[in-house]
Amino acid sequence: MNKPLTTPSSYDVTKVRADFPILAREVHGKPLVYLDSAASAQKPQQVIDAITRVYSHEYANVHRGAYYLSETATAAYEAAREKVRGFINAAHVSEVVFTKGATEAINLVAATWGRKFLKEGDEIVLTTVEHHSNIVPWQLLREAVGCVLTVVPVAADGSIDIAEFAKAIGPKTKLVAVAHVSNVLGTVLPVRDIADLAHAAGAKILLDGCQGIVHAHVDVQDLGCDFYVFSGHKLYGPTGIGVLWARQELLEAMPPYQGGGDMIDTVTFAKTTWAPPPAKFEAGTPPIVQAIGLGAAIDYLNSLDRVAAAKHETALLRYAMSSLQQVPGIRLIGTAPGKAAVQSFVMDGAHPHDLATVLDRSGVCVRAGHHCAQPLMDVLGVTATTRASFGIYNTMAEVDALIAALRRAQEVLL
Ligand code: PMP
Secondary structure (H helix, E strand, O other): OOOOOOOOOOOOHHHHHHOOHHHHOEEOOEEOEEOEOOOOOOOOHHHHHHHHHHHHHHOOOOOOOOOHHHHHHHHHHHHHHHHHHHHHOOOOHHHEEEEOOHHHHHHHHHHHHHHHHOOOOOEEEEEOOOOHHHOHHHHHHHHHHOOEEEEEOOOOOOOOOHHHHHHHOOOOEEEEEEEOEOOOOOOEOOHHHHHHHHHHOOOEEEEEOOOHHHHOOOOHHHHOOOEEEEEHHHHOOOOOOEEEEEOHHHHHHOOOOOOOOOOEEEEOOOOEEEOOOOHHHOOOOOOHHHHHHHHHHHHHHHHOOHHHHHHHHHHHHHHHHHHHHOOOOEEEEOOOOOOOOEEEEEEOOEOHHHHHHHHHHOOEEOEEEOOOOHHHHHHHOOOOEEEEEOOOOOOHHHHHHHHHHHHHHHHHHO
């Protein structure tokens, strides 16, 4: 085994691990080795405690109650919105819309902004690496308004050349909708440059930040995007909560997504007027506790040295890449320079699903399948990959455990 690249000395991964109670458990009698954070990250005690505290002591519906508990819950819910604003450096807190996840956020943009502003022949530029949730909503929009989807190709190593965007973006382009970071390949897209190209053509840009926000500091103003979406559960927060960030003027111009309580100004049977954003897009009782839990996850991440955490993840990735390459019959999928800590691979003679099942017997959790990116699998010429993804709590010893489990799997499967 080659020597692990060292992690920054300011980063105490043992201390971080102690914050995640689930990491102490065993699976099939083996210590849990959780390498599936790109699908969903584990939760620190601070998030679990925040959720328990709300349900135990501070819970009521928000925005409507004239009593202490409801005011407390409302303040906590709105404080979570402010925490998200600060975390992504949005200019205004009213630009942060809570959704149930990134998928809902993209569907919201497609169904509201898309249906209002796109017409037949208008183009949306995507890439081959997109997750289904950044493909299918645009296909639904295509069915509704007759717009055209243009797909930017990915190179063999998983990188995407900015020149390909320059070719794809033109006068008919109304939207460029791309992943910030690929969930299969780990590729970090050149989003600032893509934003400049989109804006030069008079188009808007939506970034699917599900994987991007997890691995690096995100500043939506700096990125120059118009829409940024992500899910709380990949950011060490609860499920059932996500964020749509959009520039104020876009949210104001967009019609509501769903109708119901909380999103109105006045209602009569003859006519209804809308509340200003973000309430306009948050019909019904929102995911109150989930939002507060996301706020707690942001507090937790802010309490860490995030630069050191990112360096730690990069060190894990580099060690994993070099270790995997030493296992005979393994081929890495996704080796773009500067990529994030997500590594797909295939192993000769073993289907990824069988491999993942055998690895599980060693306590190693990895994902196998098409990762909700079937068009990418087609281009890569595989039906599925096995993917190990790393978070702030993973260790070099866990990379060693993955490699040892892979070697054992080869004995069983081959
Ligand atoms: N986009 C990317 C890049 C993702 O990785 C995921 C989750 N795998 C999604 C979108 C969808 O996120 P969610 O299921 O939380 O809505």
